[in-house]
Structure formats: C-alpha cells, structure tokens
Amino acid sequence: MKFTICEPNQNLADVLARNGVPIDRRCGGIGTCGRCRVQLLTGDWLNGGKEISAPAEVLACRTVLKSKSGVVDVPEESLAPQKSSAIVSSWNITEALPKTKEAVIGIDIGTTTIAAALVQGGEVIASETCFNPQSAFGDNVIARITASKEHLNELTWSVRQAIAGLVQKLGNPARIAVAGNTVMSCLFHGIDPTPIGASPFIPPCKEFPVRSGMELGAGMDVPVYTVPCISGYLGGDITAGLLETKPQEGELFIDIGTNCELVFHGKQQFTGAAAAAGPAFEGAGISCGMRAVKGAISQYRGEGDYTVIGDCEPQGLCGSAMTDVIAEERRREHLNDFGRIQPHAEALNITKDGQIRLTEGDLEQLLKAKAAVYAGITTLEEHCGCTATTLILAGGFARWLNLNNAAAIGMIPERAYRIAGNTSLAGAIRLASEPEQTMGRLLETARSVKETPLNSFPEFTDNFIDALMLP
C-alpha cells in the first residue's frame, strides 16, 4: 500500500498509525523488533538521525520526513496482525454463574485478544472476540508500558473503542465488568502504568472505581466494574481465575503466557509470583511460529503427521505443536539433552517439504521458555516448602496443550492437572451479574495473595539452568 506523507518532522510510524494504517510496533516503537519496515519511494528523510533520500528501506518508527512530502510503500507484513484466536469463551469453573434476570456483559481484556460474552440467567447468550488494537504498540505488557510514555491516550482510546465495538455487537446489557492484567486494567482506565515497568513494580492502581459506560466509550450509561488486581504482574485476570477455580491447599494455579503467572495455595496461604517466559510459545522469534489461529499446526505426531486449526493448508506452528515436536522428536532420539538435532541437521522438518520447520535456534528459544515455566513452578514450591498436588492451568495456551508432552519436555512437572479455560472472562461475568457480592469476594481474594519476587532467589537461576535440558 502506497501513502503520500505530508507531515514533516514527525515520526513516520506515528503519522501512519494516526491515519489508520495499523503499523506493527510490537517493540513499542523503539526500533528493536524490526517489524515496521517500509520502502521510501520519494522524498528526503531522517533515519536514526541520519539524512537519507528515497529510495531506501527503513524502519518507520526510526524515520522522520524532512522534505515537504514523500511517498512510502507499506508492505502487508509490516502491519499489526488482526486475526484473533477462535474459541476463548469456555471455562471449567467450580461454582455456577448466577442466574440473573437481566442480561450482563463480561469482558476479558487480554494483551493480545479481547473476549466478551453476553450472559442471562447464568447462560452465555452470545460471545465475541477481537484483536487488542494496542498490539500495534507492542505485543507484550512491557512494550505497552514503554509506548504509554508517548501514546497513553491512543492506548486507552483504542482499547475502549474495541470494547465498545464488542458491546454493540452483543446487545444491551444492564451491567458490564472487565478483567485484565494490571497494565491492561490501568490503560483501560486511562491510568499511566509506568511504575509497573521498573523495580519495585508498584502498580499505580489495583482497585478501580465503578465507571459509566458513557465515560468509557461503551456508548451506554450502564455501570462498568473492574476486577481488582493483586500486584503489578498479577492482575485482575488472575484474581478472577482464583475466585473461579478456588485452589485448595496443595493446588497451584498457573497461567502460561509471555508472562507466566503462578499462585500456590501452600501451607495455609496463597503465594503468588510471575516469571518472564518470553513470547516463543506464542510464535514470536520462532522462524515458522505463529499464534493458535486458523492455519496453525496445533498438534504434531511425526514428520508430515499433524493437525491444522481450521483444517486448511498449514502456515506455521503454534505453541502446542512446538511442544509436541520437541516431545516426539526426543522420544525418537532426534534431540539430545541440550535440544540439539541428532544426527546433526540445521532443522527438523514438520511438513514433508520442509517449508515448515524448527531450527536449532528456534529450539534454543523454546528450551529457554519452557525452563522459565518449570523453574517458576519448582522455585515457588521450594519457597513454600511443599510440592503441589495439582496444577490448575488457566488461559489460552493450556487449552491446546498436550499435557503429557508438556511434562515430557520438562515444561511442567508431572502432577494431577485441571484445565480451567478462560476463567478471567468467567470472573468478569460473575462480577457483572452480582456486582456487590462478587466485588467483596474478589477484593478478599486479591488481598489474600502474598507476592514473592521469584527471580531474586538464587535457586531460581539454578532451577532454570537445570530445567534447560530435556529430561
């Protein structure tokens, strides 16, 4: 797509975004991810402070127009992905949703995907999902925090607009409630999340006021409630998850994602922690990686033997299939302890033609990610002085995961497992259904969790290094 730019001295990525071109700024527009590559066709420009003239290939976020106008060609791969995961409104909760007379809407504001459901009489009437438009500013919460320095209003406005769109599609609710991680919750309320980005990571707000739908751009004057957060990295999605799954003593609640959140009901108390696993299992930084959307290989049983989401031509691998590949190829002795391919080869072919494959570099990234999850669990167990009997797995990643394979590659320890689904959305629905009663329980839940900084323990590094190897 070609665009004529007539706004000199302004950041090209900003100009494009303002004009409705969803340029991919997943690093937060700081020039590190290399995703916003564009062709300058005419004009004089400044790139990284150096003068350059068209034609040239540059990163839009590092480029400023110097001449009066210039033409730029934005390739499709430099746009933020718009596809969202298919089914996100399903859960396995311990207590039925309240049977309300009126319809209410619960919303899970995920960093990547927003899911909303209209519920009446305890039954889901309709559900909708969309991509979180903030993704154009970065694919993880840290990038969003970085972007909020200059783009707080846009971040707030874009997520409210997306939510308004979902609400309009679903119909007229009597009440709305949202749940999201702490950064998503702050941005939704227009609160600067910057303090969460650096030690001591104290959130500017953990408990949010009730607002009107008019104020939040939902276009209707109904009350909007927000699930309270626990800490900077344990958000309302986790509070909701704990209320919905009610971990008993010995049970460990875990949501595996770019950030892995853990809450262990150890000896008489709840201890929570977050561990950065990185985005490898979400497809980022993996040569043929992609999210669990249509066209992704979601299960793998051996070279050329796999299942594709949407039953179409495979375009790449999502995290659950990456886990399968490592487990299956390790069983066949094609991978050694360090995840190196045996006999030596550059990559493992997933499709027979080798179009989709995992390289040794990809395997390294995946080993680091799975080791962070495993080290998070074992370090938290050691800290609490007891071993979990059951892992309660919440969130989207666990839905597709083959748990035997996840245990076989040393991502999670062998325990009893409970798949919880999108408990963040279930909790938001409960809050919208019975606001007063549920808010009290959510606040009690959030305040009952004691957070512990896992990576300040020397054992964490040791456990991480041990977990890097394949069992």
Add this chain to the structure above:
Amino acid sequence: MTDCNALKSAILRGKRAEVKTIVSAAIEAKEDVNMLIDQGMIPAMSEIGEKFSKGEAFVPELLIAARAMQTGLGLLEPLIAASGRQKKGKVAIGTVSGDLHDIGKNLVSIMLKGADYDVIDLGVNCDLAKFDAAVAQGAQIVACSSLLTTTMPFMKEVADHYRGTDVKVIIGGAPVTQEYCDQIGADGYSSDANSAVKLVDSLLAC
C-alpha cells in the same frame, strides 16, 4: 597431580560435582592454582565460546558449562587473591536500575572470569553510585544489562555519566541492539556472552 583435561571435560559437560571434587583435591594437595585456571578453566570456556560463535553450541550449553566453572572458581578465589595473579583487566558489571533480571548478566560475568578478567559483579538494580564505587576500585569497563524496554533508558544515563572519562561503557540484554548503542553513545554492544568477552578484549587492547 591434577588432570586438567578431566577438569576441562567436567566443565564442558556441566558436571558440578566432578569439578568440585577435582578442584578440592588440587587445593588439598596445595597445587598451583594458576595451572588449574590456565590449563583447565580458561581452555574450557574458550572452547565452549568458540563453539558458540560457530553456532555449534547454544545458550543452554553455555550456561551449564559456566555454572560448572563458577563452582570451581568459587573454591579457588581466595587462593587466587593470595597468589597475586595478574588479570587481563577489571570489569564492573550490573543490571541497571529498576531491573531485577540477572541470568544473562551472570553468564557474561562468568564468561569474563573464565577469560581471566577481574570482575566486580554489582548484582541487579544498579544506580550510578554503585557503578562509581566499582570504578573507584579500578574498573576500566562498566557493563550494563537490561531485559526490560522500560529500564533500558538508564543505560543512556550511564553512558552520559562516563563520557569523556577513561571508563568504557558497554551494554547488552534481550531488547538491546547495536542501533540503540549508537543512539545513546555507549562504547560497545554485544548480543551474547561470548561476544561480550571479545568486545572487552578489543576495548582493552587499544
């Protein structure tokens, strides 16, 4: 007499217990600590570093070997200090203010030790005062690590702070790039622990 090849092999295989046994026995027998370092540890780390730069070893192998070497080096450190061993140079390293991630930083620290540098490891959440204290102890290079894009800007403060002095500032960490290094005017960037050693070698050679 210690078998330095056995020590090297134990390090490369990440066998901490073996390393501990070999080094403890050598200390017991009052052997020359320099020999253990020069013929066991340094060759082990340079071999794994070489493999890493050729793409034959990855971070997991590097971490596992580095941890094993650190086990042995930890036992030797009091003796090294007493022996008055001449190191190649002195480097201060720390994760920048606001950031608590240290696995990558620790790896660089161990690789530098394994390349015979005197390393002052300042830990995490380092402000300028911590780096200054290390410089006062003779650090010629200040190495900064950051894992968060939110804490990266502190590297610019460090680079600005030492500009115009003899102290060189080098930076690294997952979100850091050569371009960012140029942008903030730091003296060097490396993308991994092995090239960090080469970077320090080149900065101190001139």
